[in-house]
Amino acid sequence: MAAPLLALSGVSKAFGTTQALAGVSFDLYPGEVHALVGENGAGKSTLLAVLTGVVTPDSGTIAIDGKHVTIDGPARAQALGIGTVFQELSLAGSLTVAENIFAGRLPTMAGFVRWKELRRRAREVLGAFGMEIPVDRTVDSLPAGARQLVEIAKALSLDSRILLLDEPTSALTNDEVEALLGIVARLKARGMGVVYVSHKLSEVFRIADRITVLRDGCLVGTRPAAATSVSSVVRDMVGRDLAPSDEDARRTPGAIALKARGLSRHGEFADIDLELRSREIVGLAGLVGSRRTELARTLGGLAAPHSGAVEVRGSPIRFGSPRDAMALGVVYVPDDRKSEGLFLSRSVMDNAVVTTLRRLSRFGVINAASSRMVAHHAVDRFRIKARGIDLPAGSLSGGNQQKLMLAKWLATNPGIVIVNEPTKGVDIEAKREIHNHLRRLAEAGAAILAVSSDLLELLAISDRIVIMREGRVVGTVGGRAATEEEIMRLAAGAGHHGVGEAA
Amino acid sequence: MTFGRSQSLAGLDHGRQAFGAALRARELTLAVLIVAVVIGMALASPHFLSLANFRAISIGLVPIAICAIGMTVLLASGGFDLSVGSVLALSSTIVALLLIAGAPIPVAVAGALLLGVAVGLVNGLVVTKIGVNPLVATLGSMLIARGIALVITEGFSLSSLPPAFGWAGRAEIAGVPFLLWVTLFLVVGFDLAMRHGSFFRKIYYIGANEKAARLSGLAVDRIKIVAYVLSGALAALAGVLLASRLMSGTPTAGNALELQVLAAAVIGGASLKGGEGTILGAFLGVIFVALLNNAMTMLAVSIYWQMIVTGAVLIAAVAFDMLVRRGEG
Numbered sequence: 001m002a003a004p005l006l007a008l009s010g011v012s013k014a015f016g017t018t019q020a021l022a023g024v025s026f027d028l029y030p031g032e033v034h035a036l037v038g039e040n041g042a043g044k045s046t047l048l049a050v051l052t053g054v055v056t057p058d059s060g061t062i063a064i065d066g067k068h069v070t071i072d073g074p075a076r077a078q079a080l081g082i083g084t085v086f087q088e089l090s091l092a093g094s095l096t097v098a099e100n101i102f103a104g105r106l107p108t109m110a111g112f113v114r115w116k117e118l119r120r121r122a123r124e125v126l127g128a129f130g131m132e133i134p135v136d137r138t139v140d141s142l143p144a145g146a147r148q149l150v151e152i153a154k155a156l157s158l159d160s161r162i163l164l165l166d167e168p169t170s171a172l173t174n175d176e177v178e179a180l181l182g183i184v185a186r187l188k189a190r191g192m193g194v195v196y197v198s199h200k201l202s203e204v205f206r207i208a209d210r211i212t213v214l215r216d217g218c219l220v221g222t223r224p225a226a227a228t229s230v231s232s233v234v235r236d237m238v239g240r241d242l243a244p245s246d247e248d249a250r251r252t253p254g255a256i257a258l259k260a261r262g263l264s265r266h267g268e269f270a271d272i273d274l275e276l277r278s279r280e281i282v283g284l285a286g287l288v289g290s291r292r293t294e295l296a297r298t299l300g301g302l303a304a305p306h307s308g309a310v311e312v313r314g315s316p317i318r319f320g321s322p323r324d325a326m327a328l329g330v331v332y333v334p335d336d337r338k339s340e341g342l343f344l345s346r347s348v349m350d351n352a353v354v355t356t357l358r359r360l361s362r363f364g365v366i367n368a369a370s371s372r373m374v375a376h377h378a379v380d381r382f383r384i385k386a387r388g389i390d391l392p393a394g395s396l397s398g399g400n401q402q403k404l405m406l407a408k409w410l411a412t413n414p415g416i417v418i419v420n421e422p423t424k425g426v427d428i429e430a431k432r433e434i435h436n437h438l439r440r441l442a443e444a445g446a447a448i449l450a451v452s453s454d455l456l457e458l459l460a461i462s463d464r465i466v467i468m469r470e471g472r473v474v475g476t477v478g479g480r481a482a483t484e485e486e487i488m489r490l491a492a493g494a495g496h497h498g499v500g501e502a503a
Numbered sequence: 504m505t506f507g508r509s510q511s512l513a514g515l516d517h518g519r520q521a522f523g524a525a526l527r528a529r530e531l532t533l534a535v536l537i538v539a540v541v542i543g544m545a546l547a548s549p550h551f552l553s554l555a556n557f558r559a560i561s562i563g564l565v566p567i568a569i570c571a572i573g574m575t576v577l578l579a580s581g582g583f584d585l586s587v588g589s590v591l592a593l594s595s596t597i598v599a600l601l602l603i604a605g606a607p608i609p610v611a612v613a614g615a616l617l618l619g620v621a622v623g624l625v626n627g628l629v630v631t632k633i634g635v636n637p638l639v640a641t642l643g644s645m646l647i648a649r650g651i652a653l654v655i656t657e658g659f660s661l662s663s664l665p666p667a668f669g670w671a672g673r674a675e676i677a678g679v680p681f682l683l684w685v686t687l688f689l690v691v692g693f694d695l696a697m698r699h700g701s702f703f704r705k706i707y708y709i710g711a712n713e714k715a716a717r718l719s720g721l722a723v724d725r726i727k728i729v730a731y732v733l734s735g736a737l738a739a740l741a742g743v744l745l746a747s748r749l750m751s752g753t754p755t756a757g758n759a760l761e762l763q764v765l766a767a768a769v770i771g772g773a774s775l776k777g778g779e780g781t782i783l784g785a786f787l788g789v790i791f792v793a794l795l796n797n798a799m800t801m802l803a804v805s806i807y808w809q810m811i812v813t814g815a816v817l818i819a820a821v822a823f824d825m826l827v828r829r830g831e832g
Contacts, residue, residue, distance in 0.1 A: 302718070322717055322718050322719075322720055323717075323720045323721070323722055326720040327720075332718065334718060339712075339714060339715075340712075340714045340715055340718055341715055341718070342712070342715060343708055343711040343712045343715055343716075343778075344711075344712070345711050345712075345778055345779070346707065346708065346711050346778070350704075350707075350708070354708055354716075354719045354721070355719050355720055357701045357704065357705065358701065360701070361701035364700050364701055364702055365699050365700060365701065366699055366700070366701045366704060368699070408719065409719075412720075
């Protein structure tokens with residue numbers, strides 16, 4: 001066999017005390033699609049970051065064409081022929097397709113852009129890979145699939161021989177996915193090496209020659225796609241035993257608190273039926289692109305559905321404003337505490353009282369003493385470690401910010417809580433405390449919908465787990481009885497394609 | 504900016520006081536600077552410490568101070584208003600027109616104020632409901648309001664107003680001009696409202712993080728519209744008071760006033776980022792700039808130099824703030 005195009009051996013990288021990669025080896029041959037899979041936090045992103053020169057490994061070697069190389073920055077990666085298409089696109093939306101493909105490398109003469117030449121070259125690049133995209137359109141005016149192709153064309157125009165694709169289909173429709181997979185097959189036929197990172201195992205099995213599974217920063221194994229199955233890949237990805245969910249008092253779900261029927265939003269999700277009962281935590285699972293966040297935001301009143309109905313305690317509701325939703329006892333706790341959750345420049349107290357200002361005011365004047373009391377009470381109840389309630393919320397640690405965010409919305413005593421990634425970026429101790437808060441809240445009678453990409457979290461707190469894929473609910477499993485594998489299989493769509501059986 | 508003092512847990516006080524002090528630093532610094540200018544000028548010029556001079560300074564700063572209240576509220580909410588100078592001019596011509604047409608004084612004044620409310624309402628609706636950037640929206644209304652004032656007067660001042668209308672501009676209560684009383688009343692009232700009023704506290708939340716404010720159940724659009732209406736109404740009031748003092752409606756009044764107002768509010772601690780600023784701070788900013796200009800006039804510094812100094816003070820105030828914050832971060 002020919003020498004590998006790319007070979008990593010024994011690559012390790014630690015961030016603080018977290019071992020993001022531990023002795024990982026990976027190789028790629030010309031004309032091969034090599035898929036890289038693993039759960040969130042398995043080390044895929046770090047591996048890509050190493051290959052693109054964003055992160056320097058602590059140890060290990062990288063060789064291209066058998067020659068040892070050091071990738072000390074994105075420019076170096078480009079010079080070595082490594083092209084990358086990241087999950088978050090890096091295009092300038094108001095510029096044309098041609099300008100984007102040759103961003104920073106526009107053909108010029110005496111300081112003036114040679115527009116004709118630019119368009120000709122852009123057409124050449126797109127044509128070479130069978131992409132039919134008008135080069136004079138602005139990127140903003142293109143559908144998501146075409147934008148993804150422009151990004152790929154941009155990477156290819158740099159004479160790349162190695163293409164890294166990070167979740168390339170997460171925002172695409174089925175037709176667009178087909179087009180993209182067609183392009184990847186063509187690149188492969190031309191002798192390029194493609195590293196394909198995706199959550200969607202059905203795609204991975206269609207396109208990949210070999211599949212490498214990472215888990216907790218370690219290499220689990222590399223196998224030819226033909227010699228493995230979806231269920232064995234899922235088992236490799238999940239790997240560990242289920243952590244026992246602790247001190248979970250038996251809850252008996254009560255009456256239906258929120259009922260969604262036939263809920264749809266164009267381009268996001270369709271025909272969603274969902275019930276939340278009081279004294280119940282329902283987990284909502286789904287991979288990137290499953291639209292679980294869009295559904296949660298709609299239920300939380302941030303967006304109005306295009307069709308379908310939501311009933312809160314029997315009366316039909318037309319959502320569309322968080323303020324109206326809150327008046328009905330529905331709160332949405334967002335996943336991004338910095339941009340949507342907290343007022344980082346305002347004090348802990350200001351954050352703790354914002355949702356209950358009306359109750360703390362008389363004749364339009366805020367009662368300062370009551371505000372302080374409410375804030376102190378919130379800090380105690382949620383065990384928020386703050387050196388003072390007059391310090392800005394931004395001075396707290398991530399876990400304490402997360403707890404403050406919960407305190408802020410739970411101060412309204414909501415009957416229905418929709419919480420998105422309740423423990424995003426917090427340490428284990430804070431995570432445990434937050435889980436216990438959610439459990440206690442449910443025991444006290446609230447209906448909770450917890451959206452999370454962390455399956456262990458959902459298994460630990462949920463009474464049942466609803467699984468979404470590509471904008472639809474594809475199944476519901478019992479919270480206690482379920483396994484990660486079962487959920488992953490539903491979320492990744494293996495059952496849908498008839499590949500693999502239950503382990 | 505804190506909700507007042509109360510006995511708090513021991514050990515927490517150190518951080519709290521340090522933070523509170525940092526927040527109040529701008530007002531304190533300005534107060535010290537103002538005292539320094541007064542003392543310095545008292546020594547430098549025999550004419551400075553006279554009742555006549557102080558009266559002139561205080562009457563001169565009334566329009567800027569009143570407009571600065573609305574501007575600070577808007578800045579705290581994350582918006583701003585370039586139309587205040589034009590609204591002031593339009594309001595002064597409208598009140599004059601109505602009076603000349605024979606309208607009773609209260610009717611004429613109410614008409615001018617309603618006009619300010621209307622401009623503010625349009626600004627607020629265009630910004631919140633259509634989503635036009637506040638700079639563009641209020642730049643547009645600034646040009647339109649000024650244009651209307653010039654069109655209806657054909658560029659001339661409207662004088663020969665009924666003598667009774669001049670009362671507000673001339674009257675003194677306890678030796679202090681009525682205009683200054685009005686200004687002080689508004690400054691104190693709005694300062695307290697911004698510190699303790701539940702409605703105005705929401706302004707700071709919106710300025711600090713509009714998305715989070717919306718998700719926290721605040722009626723963001725409605726509150727922002729009220730802030731624009733307030734700014735328009737206050738600018739119109741300033742226009743009425745100016746007309747009363749000058750006994751004429753002047754379509755060219757308040758030219759570039761919006762920039763002086765903005766400068767004073769920012770010197771006083773408001774930020775274009777939103778989420779901060781106090782009415783007291785803005786008022787001290789207005790006083791400081793007015794004193795500085797007066798001092799330079801007394802010292803026979805050319806009017807052109809005064810602009811340069813005001814500009815330098817503006818940049819120095821903001822730069823100082825940035826440096827202090829960088830030190831903390």
